[in-house]
Amino acid sequence: MLKHAQCRVPNLIARNGVRLNHSAAAAAISHSARVSEHTSSPSEELRSDCFTPQEKIDEIDANRPFSNFLTDTFSRQHNYLRISITEKCNLRCTYCMPAEGVQLSASDKLLSTDEILRLARLFVSEGVTKIRLTGGEPTVRPDIIELVQGIGELKQHGLINLGMTSNGIALKRKLPKLVDAGMDSLNVSLDTLDKDMFEMITRRKGFERVLESVHQALDLGMPSVKINCVVIRGINDREVSNFVALTKDLPLTVRFIEYMPFDGNRWNVEKLVPYKEMIQDIESRFGKFEKETDDPNDTTKAYRLPGYAGKVGFITSMSDHFCGTCNRLRITTDGNLKVCLFGPAEVSLRDHMRQSTNDQELCEIIGMAVKKKKKQHAGMFELAAQKNRPMILIGG
Structure with missing residues (x-):
């Protein structure tokens, strides 16, 4: 809301959908003010200082149209960017990569820190308000604190939320510095609450360290802490109720993810547990859910059990896709833009x-890729047959 509705704000929206960054906007405002000293009427001169430069920038941000480059042909506005910052991981989860691992890219083929920061700045200047760092495992990157700090500085320029998806193994000792650097959202991948099953699924040890990371995130007061659990029939589907029980006393969200097909994870439909089946099983044990209000672009259908501190969500990519409200773009570790998680097309x-x-x-290259985004991804059987990267090389 304008504090002084009669004041004029210079039109700083560039043509062709290009959004000025804040330093450019401030410079243009300063120039406009100098010009107005010589061209404005006395009454206009009296109004020229009724906004501070920051108030003028905020007003421009609130009123300019969303970037044409990040809007596809179905009018979906992509304000959420996921950046994979490493292909390396300290686990070998069965649904994420083959047992033998994956062929890693040569270091000179990967995005440098400066290149990641440049892309983050560019996307934020175009309207991205949420960035999530993924991998691989982000915490194995040596400069992870500095990288988060660099992206966190974009909160002065329109970024609202900076998150990370981690397996939690090496997270605990780094988490306080990550929070100080600007990280305010954490998703921890954890598919079992049984130590032996953890080692079977991940092919590695470290179960206790993951739990310690989750509890530390809560102790630090992070605004959003979530556990992501990929549910696979015959593997961990009997543990769904154990995860739900976590939300009784812990203010976190447990999200159950339908098993999705990617290269090397040996997906088949018999292993898929549809979310409606999970809901029926949970309600038979705990009673009826209360439906939470989902944000327009949520990937999660959120619920809460009466009296519980936390929430339960379902990511239903296979049985009930949410392509119509998709606002996400992905950048792989080697610098490719993917406009759809399940699509093989990359730039x-x-x-x-x-x-x-x-x-x-x-921006023009990004815009052309976004404009080619399809209305929805293929069905699960087509996805299982088509060529795509392993999940670890896309970014979880």
Whole structure:
């Protein structure tokens, strides 16, 4: 809401959908103010200082249209960016990668820290308000604190939420510094509450360390702490009720993810547990859920049991897709833009940056990719048959 509705705000929206960053906007405002000293009427001069530069920038942000480059042909506005910052992982989860691991990219093929920060700045300047760092396992990256700090500084320029998805193994000792650097959302991947089953699914040890990381995140008062659990029939589907029980006293969200097909994870439909089946099983044990209000772009159908501190959610990509409200884009560790998690189409932003492509040209390349995004992904049987990356090379 304008404090002084009669004041004029210079129109700083560039043509062709290009959004000015805040430093450019401030410079333009300053220039406009200098020009107005010589061209405005006395009454206009009296009004020229009724906004501070920051108030003018905020007003421009609130009123300019969403980036054309990040809007697809179905009018979906993509304000959520997931950036995979490493292909390396200290676990070998069965649904994420083959037992033998994956062929890692050469280091010179991966995005540098400066390239990641450049892309983060560009996407935020175009309207992205949420960034999530994924992998691989983000915490194995040596400069993870500095990287989070660099992206966290974009909260001065329109970024609202900075999150990370982690397996929690090496997270605990780094978490306080990550929070101080600007991270306010944490998703922890945990598919079992049984130590032996954990070692079978992940092919590694470390179950206790994951739980310690979850509790530390809660102790630090992080605004959003979630556990992501991929439910696989015959493996961990009998543990659903144990995860639900966690939400009785802990103010976190447990999200059950339908098992999805990716290269090397040996997906088949018999292993899929549809979310409606999970709900029936939970309600038979705990009583009726209360439905939570979902945000328009939520991937999760959220519920709560009466009197419980936390929530339960279901990510239903296979049995009830949410493509119509998708607002997410992904950048892989080697710098490719994926407009759909399940789509094989990719565009290399890395190659364009290394060819001295400027930000305006990058926006046009991104815009062309976004405009090619399909209305929805293929059905689960088609997905199982088509070629795509293993999940670890996409970014969880």
